Amino acid sequence: MRSFFKMPPQVFRLFLLAVGIVVTYLTARYFLTPPSFGQYGWYRGEALAEASARERVYAGRKACDECHSDEYKKLAEHGHKTLSCEGCHGAAQAHADNPDVKLEKPQFSVCVRCHEANPSRPKWHKQIVVKNHYTVSKCTECHVPHMPEEAP
Amino acid sequence: MKSNVSRRSMIGRVGAALAGLLAAPAARTVRAAVSKGLVSPGAAQGYDPLQHKWVMAIDVNRCIGCGFCVEACKTENRVPSGPYYRTWVERYIITRPDPGAGTARGETLVDSPDGGMRGFGEPAAPERIQHSFFVPKLCNLCKHSPCVQACPVGATFDAPDGAVLIDPKYCIGCGFCIQACPYGCRFLSPATHTAEKCSLCYHRITRGLKPACVEVCPTQARVFGDLQNSAAEDPIRQFYQNNRVQALKPHLGTDPRLFYAGIDKEVR
Numbered sequence: 001m002r003s004f005f006k007m008p009p010q011v012f013r014l015f016l017l018a019v020g021i022v023v024t025y026l027t028a029r030y031f032l033t034p035p036s037f038g039q040y041g042w043y044r045g046e047a048l049a050e051a052s053a054r055e056r057v058y059a060g061r062k063a064c065d066e067c068h069s070d071e072y073k074k075l076a077e078h079g080h081k082t083l084s085c086e087g088c089h090g091a092a093q094a095h096a097d098n099p100d101v102k103l104e105k106p107q108f109s110v111c112v113r114c115h116e117a118n119p120s121r122p123k124w125h126k127q128i129v130v131k132n133h134y135t136v137s138k139c140t141e142c143h144v145p146h147m148p149e150e151a152p
Numbered sequence: 153m154k155s156n157v158s159r160r161s162m163i164g165r166v167g168a169a170l171a172g173l174l175a176a177p178a179a180r181t182v183r184a185a186v187s188k189g190l191v192s193p194g195a196a197q198g199y200d201p202l203q204h205k206w207v208m209a210i211d212v213n214r215c216i217g218c219g220f221c222v223e224a225c226k227t228e229n230r231v232p233s234g235p236y237y238r239t240w241v242e243r244y245i246i247t248r249p250d251p252g253a254g255t256a257r258g259e260t261l262v263d264s265p266d267g268g269m270r271g272f273g274e275p276a277a278p279e280r281i282q283h284s285f286f287v288p289k290l291c292n293l294c295k296h297s298p299c300v301q302a303c304p305v306g307a308t309f310d311a312p313d314g315a316v317l318i319d320p321k322y323c324i325g326c327g328f329c330i331q332a333c334p335y336g337c338r339f340l341s342p343a344t345h346t347a348e349k350c351s352l353c354y355h356r357i358t359r360g361l362k363p364a365c366v367e368v369c370p371t372q373a374r375v376f377g378d379l380q381n382s383a384a385e386d387p388i389r390q391f392y393q394n395n396r397v398q399a400l401k402p403h404l405g406t407d408p409r410l411f412y413a414g415i416d417k418e419v420r
Contacts, residue, residue: 030179040201043309047319048201053194054355057228058364080370087220087368091227113271114218114370120243120272120284121216125371 058086059096067099071146079148088145111139196358201313205379206352208366209391210288213414214373217241217286219268221365221374226269228353228364236339238350239290239365241268244418247280257282260418287419288374290365291316291337291350292400292408299349302332308347314379314409315352323347334404352376 007015039045064085065072075081086092088106095101117127134142144150225231225239247258258280265272268286275281297316300308307322308329323346330338330347338349353363357376361367366376377388384393391397395413401420402408412419 031182040312041309043306044319044322047309047317047321048311048354049195050319050321051315051317051351051354052196052199052358054229055194056353056356056359056361057230058224058356058361058367060356060361060367082372083370084368086224087370091224113220114216116271118217118272119275119278119281120245120286122213122285125216 055093057091057093059091059093061085063096064092066096074146078146078150080146106145108138111143111145196355199358201311203380204313204357206314206357207293207377207379207388207409208290208352208363209375209388209397209411209413211373211375211391211395211413212285212287212416212419214371215241215286215288216371216373217243217268217272218370219271220368220370221288222267222269224364224368225350228356229351231348232341232343234342235267236341236348237267237269238337238348239267239288240264241272242287242289243268243272243275243284244287244416245275245280245284246282246416246418247277248282285414285416287412287415288365289335289337290410291352292335292406292410293352295407295409296405298332298334298404298406299329299338302328304328311354315354315357316349317351317354318347318349320344320346334401334406335408 034044034046036045036047037043040048061072061084068085072085075083075085088110089103090106092103095103112130115126115128117129121127139145140152142151144152219241222237222240225237226233229238231238242262242264245261245263247261249255249258272286275284293314293316295310297308297310300310300316303309304326305322305324307319307324309317309319311317325340325345325347327340327347330340333349338347340346341348353361353365356363356367362376366374372387375387375391377386379388382389391413392411397411397413398415399408399411400415
């Protein structure tokens with residue numbers, strides 16, 4: 001064989017070493033490259049499925065509509081129609097999965113967070129200076145959050 | 153002809169050939185087993201990333217700075233507590249120029265207390281304000297993402313559906329992407345020591361839900377949609393139709409797909 005290639009033995013050994021390195025590399029790559037690598041591009045395609053596997057915390061307003069359609073309808077027909085249920089009531093996936101898990105009642109701070117006057121807020125947005133507006137009791141005494149135009 | 157192949161080397165060669173023959177199917181079995189184990193059980197079913205092109209848009213004129221989006225993002229994505237945000241809201245205040253300064257505007261002040269997560273209080277000197285507004289920030293969904301180019305291990309990538317995602321199993325936490333992002337949209341999670349960023353709520357959009365920030369936004373300042381599957385009356389198409397839009401830092405050539413309407417020249 002050596003006579004066939006007519007190469008000095010030290011070169012042949014180097015050649016063998018090079019072949020060995022390439023074979024080791026190819027074998028390692030075969031086993032270490034995840035099967036989905038290159039499915040969509042130069043990354044692991046399975047990473048997309050894994051990113052989508054995370055559990056959600058916010059249920060989305062459609063889930064609320066399934067049981068609370070009367071309240072949902074009220075909201076959708078009045079001034080607060082762009083609001084999401086979970087904006088004020090908090091994340092509700094746990095409640096949607098198991099209705100026994102109760103949501104906390106929204107507090108005064110929820111109203112004020114949007115409607116307290118602030119010079120950075122756009123002018124079209126309804127704002128009040130709370131201490132000049134009414135401080136005696138809760139907002140809901142005069143306002144209906146689901147139907148902000150109506151009096152209770 | 154005298155062969156120079158010894159008995160010893162012959163046995164070796166035959167053994168190697170046999171091992172090779174036996175190893176090929178075994179390798180295939182191992183690979184199949186590995187790939188089976190890698191399939192995530194909770195993944196969205198029937199979702200094809202090649203059939204969507206997700207995009208977000210922000211109308212700054214509509215943002216009231218309530219910070220519900222920041223709060224929702226933190227909760228939905230279990231973002232570590234502390235100064236770590238996948239989305240946040242900045243308050244821009246442009247002050248009146250000093251009398252006799254001969255300029256149209258004063259200085260630009262930007263703040264974002266707790267990322268805007270608890271809303272914004274009264275600004276420091278309201279009488280100095282010429283004008284002020286809120287700017288929600290998040291991943292700019294660049295077409296030419298510097299973060300993807302900087303990643304040395306291929307852990308961050310442009311998904312075919314428009315999201316720029318991180319593969320936490322590949323991320324080595326070197327932080328190059330955090331330096332590379334010109335919009336400051338990434339952070340190193342203190343919990344996992346891997347980079348984290350807005351994923352457009354990938355676990356929600358693959359199931360037909362909106363991202364958490366868009367879901368809770370009370371004024372529809374955040375608009376989200378699928379450019380590949382949307383009718384003309386879809387909010388995202390309406391947004392492009394009704395607004396003159398701008399991207400952040402267009403001079404960097406990142407070509408963001410996140411567009412803003414009603415933005416000021418001071419916004420970076």
